[in-house]
Amino acid sequence: MAEHEESFESHDERRAYDRSRLIVDVFFDGNDATGVASTQDISIGGFYMTTQTAIPEGSLLLVRIPFGPDKQVVCNAEVVYSNPGRGVGVRFQGLSDEARALLESELERSARNV
Numbered sequence: 001m002a003e004h005e006e007s008f009e010s011h012d013e014r015r016a017y018d019r020s021r022l023i024v025d026v027f028f029d030g031n032d033a034t035g036v037a038s039t040q041d042i043s044i045g046g047f048y049m050t051t052q053t054a055i056p057e058g059s060l061l062l063v064r065i066p067f068g069p070d071k072q073v074v075c076n077a078e079v080v081y082s083n084p085g086r087g088v089g090v091r092f093q094g095l096s097d098e099a100r101a102l103l104e105s106e107l108e109r110s111a112r113n114v
Contacts, residue, residue: 022110028077030061037087039065044103046077046091054084061090067106073099 037051059079081089
């Protein structure tokens with residue numbers, strides 16, 4: 001198991017949602033950091049993204065997760081775990097009902113394709 005996974009796994013007891021190994025691009029902007037990363041796992045509550053960008057815990061980001069033409073989740077997210085040079089874990093903030101429904105749909109579709 002990779003180092004970042006071991007550390008991130010220790011946060012399991014705080015998770016309210018099951019995670020999926022759905023890997024998609026995520027665009028992020030905030031805290032003097034802008035870029036594109038890949039999710040490693042994702043849930044209705046948030047996700048872990050791999051990025052070399054150092055983003056400290058507590059940072060607020062605007063994230064955009066495209067799922068296809070005219071289908072994307074855009075919302076704020078707070079960095080709740082940071083592993084500099086490897087990635088960050090974020091929790092969605094203010095996820096709209098529409099974005100939540102799209103995310104649930106994509107996670108269910110991904111689970112069926114596994």
